[in-house]
Amino acid sequence: MARGELSRGLRRAIDSLGLPRCERSIPVPRTIFRPTTARCLSTSISKHAELVSETPEKFTAAPPIDFDKQDGKERGKKALLRTLRVIPASPSYFSAKPTFTGDFINLSALLRKVATLPTIPAAEAPKVAWKTIDQYRIMVNEPVKTQRYHKMVHILRRLNCIHPSLMPEEVTQAMLRYKKASQPGDVKPKPGVIDEWGRAKGVGRRKTSSAVAWVVEGEGGVLINGKSLSNFFPRLHDRESAVWALKATQRLDKYNVWGLVTGGGVTGQAEALTLAVAKALLVHEPALKPALRRAGCVTRDPRKVERKKAGHVKARKMPTWVKR
Amino acid sequence: MIIRHLVFRQGRRALAGKSFQHLRRFLSTEIDSIEASAENNIKQLQSLEAQINATIAKPVPSIDSVTHATAPSAQATDSVAEQYHLFKQQQQLIGKLGSDISPHYQPHTLLNNPPSPADVTLELLLASEAHQGHATSLWNPANARYIHGIRQGIHIISLDVTAAHLRRAAKVVQEVSKRGGVVLFVGTRAGQERAMVRAAELAKGCHLFERWIPGSITNGQQILGRCRTKVVNEKDEEVTGFEEQLYDRAVLRPELVVCMNPLENYVLLHECALNNIPTIGVIDTDADPTWVTYPIPANDDSLRCIQVIAGVLGRAGEAGQKQRLEAAEKGVITYRPARGLRLPNDPEDQSPSPEENLKDTDGWAEKLDAAANHEGDGKRIKVVA
Numbered sequence: 088m089a090r091g092e093l094s095r096g097l098r099r100a101i102d103s104l105g106l107p108r109c110e111r112s113i114p115v116p117r118t119i120f121r122p123t124t125a126r127c128l129s130t131s132i133s134k135h136a137e138l139v140s141e142t143p144e145k146f147t148a149a150p151p152i153d154f155d156k157q158d159g160k161e162r163g164k165k166a167l168l169r170t171l172r173v174i175p176a177s178p179s180y181f182s183a184k185p186t187f188t189g190d191f192i193n194l195s196a197l198l199r200k201v202a203t204l205p206t207i208p209a210a211e212a213p214k215v216a217w218k219t220i221d222q223y224r225i226m227v228n229e230p231v232k233t234q235r236y237h238k239m240v241h242i243l244r245r246l247n248c249i250h251p252s253l254m255p256e257e258v259t260q261a262m263l264r265y266k267k268a269s270q271p272g273d274v275k276p277k278p279g280v281i282d283e284w285g286r287a288k289g290v291g292r293r294k295t296s297s298a299v300a301w302v303v304e305g306e307g308g309v310l311i312n313g314k315s316l317s318n319f320f321p322r323l324h325d326r327e328s329a330v331w332a333l334k335a336t337q338r339l340d341k342y343n344v345w346g347l348v349t350g351g352g353v354t355g356q357a358e359a360l361t362l363a364v365a366k367a368l369l370v371h372e373p374a375l376k377p378a379l380r381r382a383g384c385v386t387r388d389p390r391k392v393e394r395k396k397a398g399h400v401k402a403r404k405m406p407t408w409v410k411r
Numbered sequence: 412m413i414i415r416h417l418v419f420r421q422g423r424r425a426l427a428g429k430s431f432q433h434l435r436r437f438l439s440t441e442i443d444s445i446e447a448s449a450e451n452n453i454k455q456l457q458s459l460e461a462q463i464n465a466t467i468a469k470p471v472p473s474i475d476s477v478t479h480a481t482a483p484s485a486q487a488t489d490s491v492a493e494q495y496h497l498f499k500q501q502q503q504l505i506g507k508l509g510s511d512i513s514p515h516y517q518p519h520t521l522l523n524n525p526p527s528p529a530d531v532t533l534e535l536l537l538a539s540e541a542h543q544g545h546a547t548s549l550w551n552p553a554n555a556r557y558i559h560g561i562r563q564g565i566h567i568i569s570l571d572v573t574a575a576h577l578r579r580a581a582k583v584v585q586e587v588s589k590r591g592g593v594v595l596f597v598g599t600r601a602g603q604e605r606a607m608v609r610a611a612e613l614a615k616g617c618h619l620f621e622r623w624i625p626g627s628i629t630n631g632q633q634i635l636g637r638c639r640t641k642v643v644n645e646k647d648e649e650v651t652g653f654e655e656q657l658y659d660r661a662v663l664r665p666e667l668v669v670c671m672n673p674l675e676n677y678v679l680l681h682e683c684a685l686n687n688i689p690t691i692g693v694i695d696t697d698a699d700p701t702w703v704t705y706p707i708p709a710n711d712d713s714l715r716c717i718q719v720i721a722g723v724l725g726r727a728g729e730a731g732q733k734q735r736l737e738a739a740e741k742g743v744i745t746y747r748p749a750r751g752l753r754l755p756n757d758p759e760d761q762s763p764s765p766e767e768n769l770k771d772t773d774g775w776a777e778k779l780d781a782a783a784n785h786e787g788d789g790k791r792i793k794v795v796a
Contacts, residue, residue: 170748172591173660176638177639180663181623181627183637250492252491
């Protein structure tokens with residue numbers, strides 16, 4: 088086996104050694120002029136004729152060896168190698184998490200520097216979403232302990248409490264590294280628009296139902312999926328909850344509602360409409376938001392049917408225990 | 412506010428004082444006189460009020476318009492920033508005024524400006540409580556030669572021995588730093604962080620103030636394999652292009668370990684002993700001096716003492732680094748260069764010929780050789796205190 092590999096390797100080596108030579112030899116025949124009219128049978132004679140007839144290709148000999156220069160180069164390289172040593176990139180090398188330890192030391196030093204600046208209560212400090220431990224771990228790629236990271240976040244919170252009018256630029260820059268990419272208040276929902284026919288659109292969901300409602304200024308007409316409210320919802324409570332946003336703000340006779348609702352049951356559809364109508368109403372009158380919030384029309388109810396689990400009769404119900 | 416309080420208090424007192432009379436007079440039906448007295452009381456209060464108002468309205472005269480910056484801008488400065496700047500200005504102007512304070516202990520000076528080995532005196536050690544040992548029942552008899560005596564049930568460490576050992580340790584640190592070695596400062600007790608970081612900063616070494624991860628030396632490739640290393644030249648400038656070679660290289664080990672609390676770092680010291688890495692340790696009367704190569708008998712429970720020792724050793728390392736850099740300026744290399752490094756842009760190395768491919772195993776042998784040599788390197792520096 089080994090011998091075979093060796094021989095193969097050698098052959099390959101010889102091949103690779105041979106290759107450049109072949110390349111070099113190629114241009115030679117190209118330049119040689121071969122007269123088609125040559126009638127000589129012997130090749131040696133024809134070659135002789137060539138040499139006589141053609142001028143040889145011009146070339147320049149290799150330059151003389153500059154021993155000093157080459158030596159100097161080698162010596163320089165060797166000298167450089169003789170000065171190199173390998174050291175840790177960070178003084179926290181032996182803590183096995185040099186980046187984190189470096190960060191912690193830097194932040195502690197920064198806090199020590201700005202500790203005497205006036206502060207504001209933590210409740211009044213600007214809201215900042217710090218990176219979670221997992222995000223930080225991904226950033227530094229080190230096994231950081233949760234408790235240690237909390238200590239660092241504690242320092243960051245304290246830095247954030249410095250009075251905004253005296254916040255040093257240095258601190259702002261240092262804190263950037265630990266902030267999440269998106270901060271609370273960054274994402275603002277697009278304000279709704281009233282189209283050219285005076286309609287405002289709102290979308291609401293509840294359980295598995297989803298509803299779209301267009302609210303127009305009018306005299307209190309309600310059409311759901313092309314039917315009147317009383318036709319669509321047989322139950323009185325559902326009728327009330329569908330237009331609860333208007334009823335709670337006493338605007339039932341001031342707007343017309345045209346809604347589309349799909350999926351789910353009757354209650355889900357009615358309460359999906361509540362949310363849709365409330366959102367559309369908010370486009371017309373944004374000042375109603377506190378009132379609608381108090382009426383419970385602004386927040387989406389996130390409850391859904393819990394999935395059934397294996398080994399359970401329903402989501403949580405266990406089979407009856409039988410002794411034997 | 413003050414006036415209202417005054418009225419309240421006075422009124423109540425007046426009522427309380429008169430209550431006796433009040434009842435008596437009520438019985439004797441002298442109501443009008445009571446009314447009159449009440450009126451008088453109110454009049455008195457009003458005059459008092461007027462007096463107080465007059466005194467308050469007067470502006471407080473400034474002491475000196477130059478030094479007293481508040482006088483011209485007496486109007487309320489509601490902005491916090493303005494007030495803060497004003498306070499800073501004031502502090503700068505009048506902060507140094509007053510009585511002259513004789514030299515006293517300022518905790519931060521030990522960290523900001525640590526003492527050098529030449530500054531080690533018995534007074535300094537005594538002031539930093541380096542002499543306090545543990546209760547006599549806790550002692551390790553191996554420390555008998557460092558103990559001066561017993562006072563109030565605790566052992567007293569003899570400070571002349573401490574000073575001598577500290578100076579010797581400082582020389583060791585200096586020589587290792589001069590020879591380009593990595594000095595690791597370990598202090599894992601609460602409050603020792605800053606001293607360790609500062610000492611490592613001075614000596615251009617490493618610090619450790621959290622738990623020593625067992626196996627960082629004996630199983631280093633697993634634990635420190637991800638930590639970055641760099642190649643530097645004699646002037647400590649980073650030389651790039653060796654990243655690939657560093658990736659394959661064995662992890663680094665400290666050339667000298669300075670341990671401030673040997674009792675808690677048994678594993679570290681054991682690993683160092685296994686790998687022939689010399690150690691310096693602060694040995695209290697309850698610690699075993701044989702755990703470390705160069706003991707410094709001192710109180711390891713006093714942060715101040717630890718700060719002094721770390722500072723002295725850090726300064727020694729600083730001196731060693733300075734010597735090394737000075738020698739490098741003159742073209743003298745005081746350390747052993749890293750083995751097995753190849754120049755990254757060498758054409759011979761870039762395109763290995765087939766012959767070299769065959770010889771690859773030899774390269775490995777060389778590397779292993781280098782590793783073995785490195786292990787055998789563990790040079791012991793003999794320094795006489």
